[in-house]
Amino acid sequence: MSRLRMTVNGRPVDLDVPESRYLSEVLRKDLQLTGTKIGCNEAECGICTVLVDGTPVVSCVYPAFKANGTQVETIENLSQDGELHALQQAFLDHGAVQCGICTPGVIMTAKALIEEKKAAGEVLTEEHIAVALKDTFCRCTGYQSISRAILLASGQDVPPLIPVSQPASHSIGKPMPNLQARDKITGEARFTDDYRFAGMLYARTKRANIPHARILSIDTSAARDLAGVHAVLTHEDIPGRNLHGVFITDWPVLCADKVRYAGDAIAIVAADSEEVAAAALDLIAVDYEKLPIVSDAIDAAKPDSPLVHEDRAEGNLLKHIKVIKGDIAAGFAEADTIIDQTYRTPATEHMFLEPECSIGVPAGYSPENFGGICDAAAARGETARHDKTTVYVGSQIPYGDRDQVAATLGLEPESVRIVATLMGGGFGGKEDITGQIHAALLAEKTQRPVKMLYSRQESLLVHPKRHATVIRIRTGATRDGKLTAVEATLYGDGGAYASLSEKVLTRASTHAAGPYDVPNVKVDCFAMYTNNAPSGAFRGFGVTQSCFAVESNMDRLAEQLELDVIEIRRINALDVGSVTSTGQVLRESAGLQECIDLVEQDMRDDSFRWTWEEGNKRFAWGLAVAYKNTGLGGGAPDKASAEVEVWPDDSKGTTAEVRISSAEMGQGLPAVLAACAAEELGIKASAVNVLLGDTDFCPDGGPTTASRQTYVSGNAVRLAAADAAARLEAEPGTPVVVRHDYMAPETKPLGSGGDMHVAFSYCAQAALCEIDMDTGEVSVKKIIAAHDVGRAINPLTLQGQIEGGIVMCIGYTLTEHYIQEDGVPWTDVLARYKIPSIRHTPEISNRIVEHQTSAGPYGAKGVGELPSIPTSAAITNAIYRATGVRMRSLPVDQDELLRAMREQNTEVEMAWGDRKPIPKVALGGEQ
Ligand code: FES
Numbered sequence: 015m016s017r018l019r020m021t022v023n024g025r026p027v028d029l030d031v032p033e034s035r036y037l038s039e040v041l042r043k044d045l046q047l048t049g050t051k052i053g054c055n056e057a058e059c060g061i062c063t064v065l066v067d068g069t070p071v072v073s074c075v076y077p078a079f080k081a082n083g084t085q086v087e088t089i090e091n092l093s094q095d096g097e098l099h100a101l102q103q104a105f106l107d108h109g110a111v112q113c114g115i116c117t118p119g120v121i122m123t124a125k126a127l128i129e130e131k132k133a134a135g136e137v138l139t140e141e142h143i144a145v146a147l148k149d150t151f152c153r154c155t156g157y158q159s160i161s162r163a164i165l166l167a168s169g170q171d172v173p174p175l176i177p178v179s180q181p182a183s184h185s186i187g188k189p190m191p192n193l194q195a196r197d198k199i200t201g202e203a204r205f206t207d208d209y210r211f212a213g214m215l216y217a218r219t220k221r222a223n224i225p226h227a228r229i230l231s232i233d234t235s236a237a238r239d240l241a242g243v244h245a246v247l248t249h250e251d252i253p254g255r256n257l258h259g260v261f262i263t264d265w266p267v268l269c270a271d272k273v274r275y276a277g278d279a280i281a282i283v284a285a286d287s288e289e290v291a292a293a294a295l296d297l298i299a300v301d302y303e304k305l306p307i308v309s310d311a312i313d314a315a316k317p318d319s320p321l322v323h324e325d326r327a328e329g330n331l332l333k334h335i336k337v338i339k340g341d342i343a344a345g346f347a348e349a350d351t352i353i354d355q356t357y358r359t360p361a362t363e364h365m366f367l368e369p370e371c372s373i374g375v376p377a378g379y380s381p382e383n384f385g386g387i388c389d390a391a392a393a394r395g396e397t398a399r400h401d402k403t404t405v406y407v408g409s410q411i412p413y414g415d416r417d418q419v420a421a422t423l424g425l426e427p428e429s430v431r432i433v434a435t436l437m438g439g440g441f442g443g444k445e446d447i448t449g450q451i452h453a454a455l456l457a458e459k460t461q462r463p464v465k466m467l468y469s470r471q472e473s474l475l476v477h478p479k480r481h482a483t484v485i486r487i488r489t490g491a492t493r494d495g496k497l498t499a500v501e502a503t504l505y506g507d508g509g510a511y512a513s514l515s516e517k518v519l520t521r522a523s524t525h526a527a528g529p530y531d532v533p534n535v536k537v538d539c540f541a542m543y544t545n546n547a548p549s550g551a552f553r554g555f556g557v558t559q560s561c562f563a564v565e566s567n568m569d570r571l572a573e574q575l576e577l578d579v580i581e582i583r584r585i586n587a588l589d590v591g592s593v594t595s596t597g598q599v600l601r602e603s604a605g606l607q608e609c610i611d612l613v614e615q616d617m618r619d620d621s622f623r624w625t626w627e628e629g630n631k632r633f634a635w636g637l638a639v640a641y642k643n644t645g646l647g648g649g650a651p652d653k654a655s656a657e658v659e660v661w662p663d664d665s666k667g668t669t670a671e672v673r674i675s676s677a678e679m680g681q682g683l684p685a686v687l688a689a690c691a692a693e694e695l696g697i698k699a700s701a702v703n704v705l706l707g708d709t710d711f712c713p714d715g716g717p718t719t720a721s722r723q724t725y726v727s728g729n730a731v732r733l734a735a736a737d738a739a740a741r742l743e744a745e746p747g748t749p750v751v752v753r754h755d756y757m758a759p760e761t762k763p764l765g766s767g768g769d770m771h772v773a774f775s776y777c778a779q780a781a782l783c784e785i786d787m788d789t790g791e792v793s794v795k796k797i798i799a800a801h802d803v804g805r806a807i808n809p810l811t812l813q814g815q816i817e818g819g820i821v822m823c824i825g826y827t828l829t830e831h832y833i834q835e836d837g838v839p840w841t842d843v844l845a846r847y848k849i850p851s852i853r854h855t856p857e858i859s860n861r862i863v864e865h866q867t868s869a870g871p872y873g874a875k876g877v878g879e880l881p882s883i884p885t886s887a888a889i890t891n892a893i894y895r896a897t898g899v900r901m902r903s904l905p906v907d908q909d910e911l912l913r914a915m916r917e918q919n920t921e922v923e924m925a926w927g928d929r930k931p932i933p934k935v936a937l938g939g940e941q
């Protein structure tokens with residue numbers, strides 16, 4: 015211990031701390047200034063940035079004693095006497111806050127920049143912002159709104175908000191900051207790791223770290239004997255079901271007989287400190303018999319492949335998904351041209367900047383027994399009511415988590431409570447759970463609160479990824495460009511456990527003919543088990559993968575037929591009256607044609623050229639279109655229940671509360687739900703409080719997946735509020751509580767024809783790319799986009815969803831690859847996974863198309879996933895136009911592109927991180 019003296023936010027600090035402390039630890043642990051967030055502890059993400067004597071530093075690697083005698087400033091210091099700093103106000107007004115985990119670090123960096131430029135008498139530019147923020151990541155916003163907000167705060171004008179086509183009504187169609195945004199810009203927002211409970215223990219998990227092996231023995235005796243250890247649990251200590259899974263329960267909570275991927279959990283430890291828990295892991299001895307591994311979906315289908323789950327009659331085949339429409343042979347017989355190509359897409363990582371964290375609290379916990387401190391800021395500001403096993407977690411599926419935790423604990427679901435805390439991003443990666451169950455097990459065992467916080471490295475190792483796929487696709491068309499047939503065979507790497515593979519790859523398959531009216535379609539998709547990390551939900555839900563193949567083939571087709579790439583899409587685009595690949599007749603709300611028209615209109619200004627050269631740089635435009643279902647569909651009941659309580663008050667005005675367990679990951683759901691309630695009640699949206707995700711207070715809104723929340727939860731809230739309004743009219747002045755159980759229109763399972771989905775959203779995107787002919791470097795300079803969202807309920811958060819989705823897909827195209835070598839992740843630290851920085855962000859021009867869907871709330875459809883779908887093909891189509899090189903694997907490898915240009919090859923099969931060429935795929939899957 016040594017004496018540390020500094021000034022923090024204007025107050026003197028004088029305390030004894032270990033010399034090894036970093037500044038972030040002093041701020042967060044010793045001073046309880048939890049506004050400073052942690053994303054990696056690797057000096058990579060930048061979100062822990064604070065100011066030391068006015069200079070931004072990454073506090074997670076800044077030795078605390080280097081700050082001795084300095085002035086330290088954190089986000090908590092910015093607003094004074096309730097008045098927001100200009101930067102905070104601009105972030106609020108411009109929607110620059112989504113999940114908010116990055117926001118404190120971004121704002122502190124921006125503050126230093128503005129002050130520096132002001133002192134130098136310089137006018138702040140976008141380039142200055144890009145340089146200052148180049149090492150500070152935001153995974154949600156796509157940086158555009160951040161840049162606008164910083165410019166605004168420096169006193170400059172910024173472009174107006176995204177225009178919408180429908181006039182605003184009382185509350186619908188009006189921009190509104192998300193409800194929690196204010197807390198996120200002031201540092202008051204608390205994510206799970208920010209909570210404290212008296213007597214809390216710290217947990218760690220013993221991982222397999224080998225991808226396939228039989229467990230011969232587990233010896234935890236030395237770990238149990240370590241001072242400070244309170245519990246060490248293995249599979250033998252599980253009172254209930256030792257399996258979990260969102261859809262199929264095949265994933266061991268703690269492995270008993272074998273491990274199937276490197277992230278498998280063997281044992282869990284709770285101890286007085288994180289350090290003791292980590293030391294205990296080293297004392298757990300596990301004997302293994304190593305088994306041969308399979309790490310490739312196509313190899314997994316071979317008869318001699320090692321088996322991941324030996325007891326399955328289907329071997330490694332998790333699911334063969336089939337889509338059939340018309341007569342595929344007849345369709346190809348009609349075609350004048352057939353394009354037949356195979357593409358590959360990589361496993362990718364969500365990289366939500368808040369690593370997973372859960373806090374389990376045992377039934378009957380009383381903070382008084384441990385000194386009285388308890389941050390149980392559960393629903394409604396209650397404190398310390400823990401009459402049942404409770405888990406605090408940023409969850410995408412609160413009720414699903416409740417049921418899974420209860421099953422493992424051997425309890426009834428109602429005996430478990432999930433309190434959904436703020437979530438620092440999810441993108442599909444927080445649908446599967448493990449930490450929640452482990453924290454609850456340890457809490458009940460020790461009868462103390464237990465925090466299970468993953469390091470960035472553990473997060474990378476454990477949670478499911480986006481499916482790597484190999485997709486062979488044949489596209490046939492007549493001479494005039496009309497599609498006659500599409501046949502596709504997909505292999506998806508599902509990894510070691512089922513997770514959502516069947517659902518994700520079904521969506522990849524049903525969308526594998528693209529947003530086109532194709533009379534004959536045949537798709538075979540093989541979801542395979544391997545010894546890689548499990549694959550699961552990821553924004554785009556499989557459609558991102560198949561769209562890359564579909565839209566690459568469409569450009570090839572246009573070239574072969576000497577047709578315009580826009581025109582070939584226009585003549586085949588789904589429209590009202592079209593029939594989708596699964597036999598669904600589109601009766602309304604199909605705005606793809608308008609999206610294409612608007613994008614073309616915006617591209618073709620007076621100086622438009624498809625391609626040109628400047629020095630050693632070539633520039634070209636590429637285009638792609640996409641569609642994406644709203645809601646679960648496929649025959650699954652899609653239900654959301656909401657409660658609306660209204661308190662009429664003549665003097666202060668009527669206020670209301672919406673209660674629903676639907677997750678907010680930063681996408682802006684609370685503002686959407688507030689707008690829906692306000693519209694029906696005729697009150698201001700700011701008079702509506704939205705309480706999300708406490709399973710003891712909020713009815714079940716269902717999973718936050720499939721771009722469903724605006725549609726399903728929006729409808730539940732709309733209808734509950736409409737009912738409440740009617741009752742208030744009948745009995746003025748009387749408070750009312752109304753619950754509405756909304757069931758989306760019935761859908762049909764794949765293969766049965768009819769409506770497989772309640773609605774589809776559509777988009778067109780054009781990418782302007784610059785290719786450096788000397789280095790092969792690809793930069794995206796501009797994206798022009800148009801999205802048909804049905805109705806823009808909140809244009810502010812909608813714009814953020816679109817910009818963030820596009821930039822996420824730029825990463826998918828150019829930089830992101832979760833690399834596993836024989837089942838062992840090479841991508842084991844954030845430094846080995848490159849998400850887009852502000853430097854990758856192009857100018858984005860956005861058009862909103864509003865072809866309303868009759869059953870959606872005010873006509874709205876889902877939008878969360880759509881923007882992240884066509885960008886990759888738009889970019890690679892631009893690369894081809896500029897260079898003549900067709901990239902068939904993602905992410906684009908600039909060295910391979912350069913080599914191809916120099917050697918005059920027209921096809922590149924290898925992506926960055928690939929070790930072998932794209933394997934051959936037999937149509938229909940016969941090897
Ligand atoms: S750089 Fe400090 S938490 Fe990531």
Ligand code: FES
Nearest residue numbers: 113116152153154
């Ligand atoms: S708002 Fe920036 S990471 Fe979520």
